Structure formats: structure tokens, C-alpha cells
Amino acid sequence: MIDYKQLLNKTIGELCESDPWVKNFMEETYNIFGMPKRIDDCLNESDKILYVWAMMMLVREMKNDEAWKDLKEENNPEEAAYKFSKNYFDKTGKFLLASPSDEEKFIGPTVKEKK
Numbered sequence: 214m215i216d217y218k219q220l221l222n223k224t225i226g227e228l229c230e231s232d233p234w235v236k237n238f239m240e241e242t243y244n245i246f247g248m249p250k251r252i253d254d255c256l257n258e259s260d261k262i263l264y265v266w267a268m269m270m271l272v273r274e275m276k277n278d279e280a281w282k283d284l285k286e287e288n289n290p291e292e293a294a295y296k297f298s299k300n301y302f303d304k305t306g307k308f309l310l311a312s313p314s315d316e317e318k319f320i321g322p323t324v325k326e327k328k
Contacts, residue, residue: 237290238281238297243267245298246310267310274301274309 230236240250248267255261275281280300284293301309 234285234290238285238293239268239271241291241294242271242298242310245294246308248310270310 243250243264246267249255249260249264252261252264255264274297278297278301281293281297284296288296298309301307
């Protein structure tokens with residue numbers, strides 16, 4: 214049985230530290246996209262930047278779309294990560310954790326073309 218009071222009263226960061234399912238869900242989501250699962254998995258500075266970027270993107274979407282809470286009740290973390298990522302792709306046509314350079318094309322600075 215899910216303790217919804219715990220889900221409502223804690224931040225995603227707190228849940229990641231205190232709830233093994235949430236931690237595993239996030240790690241499985243990173244794994245789907247080939248991102249480091251934990252900061253300890255990072256081999257260099259670039260990996261650490263990639264890990265932090267992936268965490269920010271995932272937390273942002275977990276706040277925007279709380280469907281992961283429903284997935285928690287009936288799915289293991291691996292299945293839930295796949296379903297959550299697929300739902301995001303079905304809604305947006307983009308991968309949840311695409312390459313940061315791909316994301317920059319959508320949110321980065323725009324440069325005016327020279328005529």
C-alpha cells in the first residue's frame with residue numbers, strides 16, 4: 214500500500230533518498246537513456262555534468278507529470294520507468310532524456326542568420 218501522505222509531503226529529492234522505489238525508478242530511467250545511474254558511476258567531469266543534467270530533466274518532468282505516482286502502485290521501477298518515458302515521448306515526440314546538445318536546439322540561444 215502506498216503512503217500518499219509521504220508522497221505529498223516530501224520533495225522528489227527527499228523521496229529519492231528515503232523511498233527505494235523512487236530511487237530505483239529514477240535510476241532505471243537514467244539507464245534507459247544510457248546516463249550514469251549514480252554520481253559514483255561517473256568517470257569524469259563530463260559524466261558528472263551529464264548526470265546532473267539528466268537528474269534535472271527527470272525531476273522537472275516528474276513534477277510536471279505526476280503519473281509516476283500511479284505507476285508506483287502496480288509496476289516495478291523498471292517497467293514504470295519505461296512507461297513514463299514512453300508516455301513522455303507519445304505526448305511530446307521527444308525523448309525524456311535526449312542528449313543535452315539536442316535539447317539545446319530547442320531551448321538554446323537563437324542566432325540570426327546573416328544575409
